[in-house]
Amino acid sequence: xHFLIPRTIYRRLLLEPGNPLTLIKTRIVDHMHRTYKKPGxxxxxxxxxxxxxxxxxxxxxFDSLLTPPDHVSRRPSDTYYVNKSHCLRAHTSAxxxxxxxxxxxxxxxxxDVYRRDEIDRTHYxxxxxVEGVRLFSSHQLFNTLPGxxxxxxxxxxxxxxxxxxxxxxAAKALEIQLKTTLE
Numbered sequence: 001x002h003f004l005i006p007r008t009i010y011r012r013l014l015l016e017p018g019n020p021l022t023l024i025k026t027r028i029v030d031h032m033h034r035t036y037k038k039p040g041x042x043x044x045x046x047x048x049x050x051x052x053x054x055x056x057x058x059x060x061x062f063d064s065l066l067t068p069p070d071h072v073s074r075r076p077s078d079t080y081y082v083n084k085s086h087c088l089r090a091h092t093s094a095x096x097x098x099x100x101x102x103x104x105x106x107x108x109x110x111x112d113v114y115r116r117d118e119i120d121r122t123h124y125x126x127x128x129x130v131e132g133v134r135l136f137s138s139h140q141l142f143n144t145l146p147g148x149x150x151x152x153x154x155x156x157x158x159x160x161x162x163x164x165x166x167x168x169x170a171a172k173a174l175e176i177q178l179k180t181t182l183e
Contacts, residue, residue, distance in 0.1 A: 008126040009054060014110060021128055025050075025110055028130055032108060036181075046132065049099060050110040055086050056094045064097035080114050080125070088114035092129045105135040132181070141173045 013021050029048055036045040061067075062074055072078060073090060080088040089095075092109040099107055110130045117123040142150045150169050158164040161171055 008112070008114075014050065014112065014128060025130065029108065029110075032132070036106075045106045046134070047104055047107040048110065049095060049104075049107050052089075052092070052095045052109065052111060054088055054112065054114070055082055056089045058085055058087060060094045060097060061087055061090055065093055076116075078116050080116060090115050092131050096133055099133070100135070104133075106133070108132045134177075136174070136177070141170060141177070 013019050014025055016022055032046045033044040037043065038045050058074075061079070062071070067073060079090055082088070089111070091113050092111050095109050099109070108130060109132075110128075112126050112128050114126050117125055119125065136152075138150060138152045141152065151167050152170040153165050154167050156164060161168060166174070
């Protein structure tokens with residue numbers, strides 16, 4: 001493991017008051033909490049998850065995200081392995097499976113992530129990510145009357161416009177939701 005990794009792990013830049021990364025994180029969280037509320041409530045829709053462990057299982061980092069067994073990102077030259085079954089997370093998506101399993105349906109994951117890279121003026125083995133996840137029912141996605149929902153899932157082929165399990169309508173509605181959220 002690169003000598004900078006332990007120092008980076010213990011520094012916790014995203015918690016340092018006044019750090020530019022902390023300021024950006026705070027603005028993002030404030031925006032999401034101000035803009036998105038639970039229906040019929042004043043409480044924020046999105047749960048903020050920023051204390052998730054940096055060491056994750058290979059299942060969490062790869063398998064739960066459907067990363068093929070022979071994908072280049074699994075190689076020891078690209079990932080910091082702690083042992084055969086654990087590694088430093090390569091992305092905050094490594095926590096999606098567990099958070100969804102715990103029942104969260106709208107959350108933001110914030111954290112530092114680690115990838116093996118040649119260190120130079122544009123590359124460093126640690127960087128920071130913010131990602132949002134939200135589950136939609138057919139009713140929420142299409143804003144239809146209960147009982148008149150359009151199908152969200154189907155068993156078809158993957159196309160450039162959609163994944164193999166989503167309908168074209170669902171893919172388009174999700175695209176609109178995402179673009180609206182990011183504006």
